[in-house]
Amino acid sequence: MNLKVTSMFKALLKTRMAAMGAWLFLRNNSMKNKSHSKLKIIGFGLLMLYACFAFMTMFGIYFQQMAKPFFSLGLGWLYFTFFGMTAFALMFIGGVFMAKSQLYEARDNDLLLSMPIPPRLILASRMLMLIIMNFFFELLVSIPAAIMWIRAAQVTALQIVSFVLVLLALPFLSMAVSGLFGWLLAISTSRIRNKSLMTVLFSIIFFGLYFLLFSRANVYIQQLILNGKAIAGSLGAVAPLFWIGNAVAEPNVLHLVYSLLIMLVPFVLMYYILTATFIKVTTSKRGVAKVKYEEREMRTASPSSALFRREMKHLLSSPVYMLNDGLGVVFTAIGAIFLIVKKIAVLALVDKIGYDSGMITVVVIFGICFLATTVLFTAPSVSLEGKTIWIVKSMPVSEKDILKAKLNLHIRLAAPPMILASFAAAYVFTPSWANLIIMIVAPVFYVMLSANIGLICNLKIPNLDWVNETQVVKQSISVLLAMLFNFLLVLIPGVLYFALLSGSGASLIFMLGYTLLLILGWRLTQRWIATKGAAIFQGLG
């Protein structure tokens, strides 16, 4: 019997691993060319390395600020408490939506439950994969934290053992908490009609809290450095946080045992509660009340506007699409309002730095374009057709029109906040007419070019075999590549300008050249989409 259970568990894990491998190594039907797929894997690997490096650098700076003052003041425990809290936050934010979809809304739950597999094994296999993912997130924090620790203080073998034990146990606590929140999310979103609104609301709250915490991180760190001992005393009352920190810093064995219990007991409890209720939770339908159709006067639309509305409705129905590929729209609009509200402070800052009007134009344009780098509506738009691609392919609409609707969605949503930001900048800085025109035209063409780049990336690397939209909206190589190219379109000319031309008085000519290059790039990519892109789309499905 035990052997049977073990082999079942192994089989479940293999399936999970295969699913993860298919995603990581981009195995799908669209990749028939082996050498081509190898190249994509290498490219994807490099991108992942870049993302890891960026995260670790960010956390490295964060821990570097803390390490020396904390260890020199004898507040090593606070350092490790901060490490634990940061790692936990990253794991929780990275894992809560994954827990919701993997544990409670997985599409193969029904299939697996119909097999002679104990539900606890299904649950355990899913949890193990989530814990591994949490552990990966934790490494992004723990590696820089460990490096800064070793650089700032004397490290003993016992401390390392304690650190590793905490490192191994913390993902279990995150799993327990994200599992609980995932359950709450699944329940609350399943009972309401507008699921996407609720999910967006939850996500904005999460993001808001996250940004609030990190935007004030420097203030907290400064305060902690200045009043470390006093805070240590008051934080000591919050015993578990103190135990976790002290378990590594001292290292205190009793506190280590307490810490491990704090991390593992909630997981064990959640595992047993979920095991007992798994079938009920995954199979109960908490559907919303049915709305009866009432005949209303219908309206017609042209095929092109019907295709555009289809794209828009898809976007509005998908919180994961809106949040992952459209945050730049919100950021830019907020940036424009911020600029107007903080006009005096901004002008004072510019005056202090000593930028001339030409340099201001350059900074404004690159600033607006930088905010638009995270607008990626077109990058997953072809993949999002998924298994429904037969619908448009069997309709009397050209591939060009289908692709045009995708581009229009991107441009119509991204361009207005860019223009708003340009006018806000014009209101604050009162540029010359020539600078104003470039300030408006350059970001608009940047948006148009970035829409084309996203679409090209997705046409080149489509994935129609996804199970969950998250796979293509958040985790696909086309989205990563589009983001990278968008970023380079700002970074390279930005570096060139500030390295070679800053203060030379050639700002207007430089930006004119940049704008012309954007227009040229847009024209060339537009032609590619209309010819080769349309042909690629025709061959999909």
Place this chain on the structure above:
Amino acid sequence: MLRIKELTKLYGDKRAVDKLTLDIAPGEIYGFIGHNGAGKTTTIKSCCGILRFEEGEIFVDGISIKENPLECKKMLAYIPDNPDMYDFLSGIAYLNFVADIFGVSVKEREERIKKYADLFELTEDLAQPVSAYSHGMKQKLALIAAFIHTPKLIIMDEPFVGLDPKASHTLKGLMHEHCDNGGAIFFSTHVLEVAEKICDKIAIIKEGKLVVSGTMDEVKGTSSLEDVFLELEGDVNV
């Protein structure tokens, strides 16, 4: 209405369809029969302009699908074997989307949606999101969407799978009505009894190649279609 001439479709080295030739005339219900993986869906998708093919030609009402796919698609409706549809739209929004693409006027779409949704007993559910539909309901929605723009040619892949008996009966009636009005239907099925009852002509395909085609009488004579099909399968296997 539909002319398939020497159609060949390759997947790598494998010939999914091999020099297939069929002719479907206006007013005909044409059944397409074959075991799983015989090449039925590939043929059907090629006829609808969804799949590109290497050799041969397909004409819809005399127009080449290779050369003028949009004109061909204006005349046909396609219903796949597994109607994956837009989960983000409601049933009525999907029907309006299809009507907009095919340029159906307000009056006509209102009349047709009412007629077909009532026939398939889906009217009350049209406000529901497609994500809340069962397989059968999606199948019904796909059928309504097909009839909404009065195509000349309807191509269906296993249309009876997932339909309840009443809806199956309704569909059979609509298929006859469509062909009585001069349209044509080309559909694949595994339900040989249905094919035997409603088809004017049938074609049996095996490993991408046409085994037999013709009127029902020509193909089965006095035997049952099931016996003929099994016999032909056996012959090929031998």
